[in-house]
Amino acid sequence: MENALISTKNLTKIFHLSTGPLGRKKVFVHAVENVNIDIASRETLALVGESGCGKTTLGRLILRLIEPTKGEVLFKGENIFSLDRERMRSLRRDMQIIFQDPYASLDPRMRILDILAEPLKTHNKDMSKREIVERVKELLSVVGLQEFVMSGFPHQFSGGQRQRIGIARALALNPEFIVCDEAVSALDVSIRAQILNLLMDLKERFNLTLLFITHDLSVVSFISDRIGVMYLGKCVEIGPTADIFDHPLHPYTLFLLSAVPIPDPHARDRAKLILEGDIPSPVNVPSGCRFHTRCPYLRDVCVSEEPQMQYIGNRGFACHFPLY
């Protein structure tokens, strides 16, 4: 991709775990393996897939909150894992994260003013107290909160308000790129709509690039330009949102989309594709195509050979027998 803000190159994270008696047995969790994706400047890429498929791990790697087992993350062409401390520190201003759980991600002992002032103080040593308070007021108004919120503590606010505070904190340093990790998943429908609208507004207003991690596919069709579908540590399909919803190419994507409940009882008798079996463990990943234990289109080659990501135009998929 030409205007990629971020590209991952064979990005891989394998966690080592000790189990068994006395922790002598070592197991390897293939959380993310050989992922190559690009995120264009000012786009929203949604990362979807079921629990444990590696979405959060990929997001954390891209922000260098964890170190990879192998591979690179290029931010504006530069591999962030080769940056020294000082350069990484200044890059952190440009890359932020919003978490799922607004309850857990805000320090309960800190006032909202201090929570929002913290990144400002760390990165702008020369900002005066007054400037900081002014900036905090501005941030609160950007996310639709009133000034008095500053003097409160996190527990005094509702889930939706806390998520607005989390968003304000992520915006404090005018980042270019934000990872939203299940940022609306814990919220009620009516509050979720408020926060989604806010994120869309802010994206336009501040020219943000978003990586939107979610397991909720109905949210994706509203917020994202493109979708990356993950299964057991692999990106199996990537492409423009509308195209993928219209016509998925990877069998897993097809089943995933078909499983999403539709809020219209007249649609209940449509032919529903129900996937059998469970997601295999990321410790013992299936050979060949990782989806082969559940795939109805399976043939011999799927078990022996891993399908590589291939592209047709702007559609990417990793399957030997894509659904043209």
Place this chain on the structure above:
Amino acid sequence: MQDNFLKIRNLRTYFFTRRGVVKAVDGVDIEAKRGKLTALVGESGCGKSVTGLSIMGLIPSPVGKIVEGEILFEDKDLAKLSYKEMADLRGKDISMIFQEPMTSLNPVLTIGHQVGEPLRIHSSLSPEEITERVLSILDLVGIPEPRSRLKSYPHQLSGGMRQRVMIAMAMICGPKLLIADEPTTALDVTIQAQILDLMLELMKKINTSIILITHDLGVVAEVCDEVNVMYAGKIVEKSDVFSIFDNPSHPYTWGLLRSIPRIGKKGKAKKLYTIKGVVPNLLDPPSGCRFADRCDKARDICREEEPPFTTIEEGHFVKCWLFA
């Protein structure tokens, strides 16, 4: 009205806490028809679980208490039964799948033991006969190789498998009524689709009626026959599933349906509809209509007097002054 074999009338369940009285369920009428799936849908904290626990006689005493109302099940008023009488019904005629899967399966007991427990309490079957029944119900809920699972512990199963085990446990005595509290919320969508399918199948096979508690209108539209929309401790709209989705009439139901993004809708909408504000505090709920602070159509009377239930078409009731 022969087929309304569960009829809840004016149920009020309050919690007497140090901070004051939480009117969690405050004048609720619900009926469940034989062989039907009835939804209780609403946002977090509106009183869905407390309604379910009230039917089961499991409100934690003395903090919580059913202060008023009737729960007519066949020819009995469950709200007036003694602890002993209720214990005889529970797990046999009425059973419940609880919201927290990990807390309702005992981690130190085997699957075989736990699934068989209701039979040990309610039947005089021999241990061999019980094992046979356990094997057949595990098979029915789709646990592969059930015999090898008898000795497994809950943590050795995936989330989807645990949910199947809970369903098996709830169904083993062939209950007339099953209360399923968010049975698929913690599951991935492909697994959710499996479990919903299973519940529909079992409902027919075992001839059970189900009350499904959920916050997901997609799930409601997929599987339910009758719908009760709950808001801040009260039912605000009820009807069969088609009328409620085709003709949502209470401003809350209407707003809720408009604020969910529709999957795969061509041409991304710029904005989602939002319901302003947040749910009221049940310690001190507003008098009159509890939705008034968030309602665009609120008039003076809405804040003064509680709206009555009005029939707007056959079998479709709305609690709102617009229709009174």
